[in-house]
Amino acid sequence: MFLYETHLHTSPVSRCASASVADTVACYKNLGYAGIFITNHFIDGNISVDRSLSYEERIRFYFSDYEEGVAVGKKLGIDVFPGVEMTYGGTDFLVYGPDMDWYLAHPETESMQKSKLLPMLREAGALVIQAHPFREAGYIDHIRLFPRCVDGVEIHNANRTPFENEMAEHYADSYGLLHFAGSDNHSADRQKHLAGMMGEETITSVGDFIEKVKNGQMKPFVSDDGKVEMIGG
Secondary structure, three states, X not given: OEEEEOOEOOEOOEXXXXXXXHHHHHHHHHOOOOEEEEOXXXXXXXXXXXXXXXXXXXXXXXXXXXXXXXXXXXXXXXXXXXXXXEEEOOEEEEEEOXXXXXXXXXXXXXXXXXXXXXXXXXXXXXXXXXXXXXXXXXXXXXXXXXXXXXXXXXXXEOOOOHHHHHXXXXXXXXXXXXXXXXXXXXXXXXXXEEEEEEEOOOOOOHHHHHHHHHOOOEEEEEEEOOEEEEOOO
């Protein structure tokens, strides 16, 4: 089976990340993964960017970690793909599909309500996953669910509690949403509990990944001490 990390953050783009792009890519190569998605906090979230810069400058900065990751990945022999983690008051969404050119061409997305933006992204071919939907933290005022605006749910986030993940799986099952998993890794090899998506074939592009996830060819997994276990039925 081929393993893919679907949810991770790197420095310097994500303000909360403590691991560099190079260290992160090398970490997953050493773990035997086939590929990773760099899903840093988008320009609406915890991103280390000067807010006074133009929209284009901020978007180009956002994708700079991904571009570095691709270059490192080619040297090491591991695929690196782009992703986005959008936020709305602590309610987060993983978005796969649109690339930098798409975002550059759609500056209106910055000011759109998520209830309108997420359907627009899906219409453009994106895969939209609600990340850790039952996360509880002091900075989160309340839990919000967007079952009509997403394709799937992160039923296992490696940095959330068993209860939060169990509630996420119940949410996904109740609405017939896709099961998804990711590590939410901010620290490369210092993250010991991992999660992601795995399949019997490698993925060749983000579009191929989206198709395989929707067709059930990619399954969520967890990994501890190198032991990989499929989850979510």
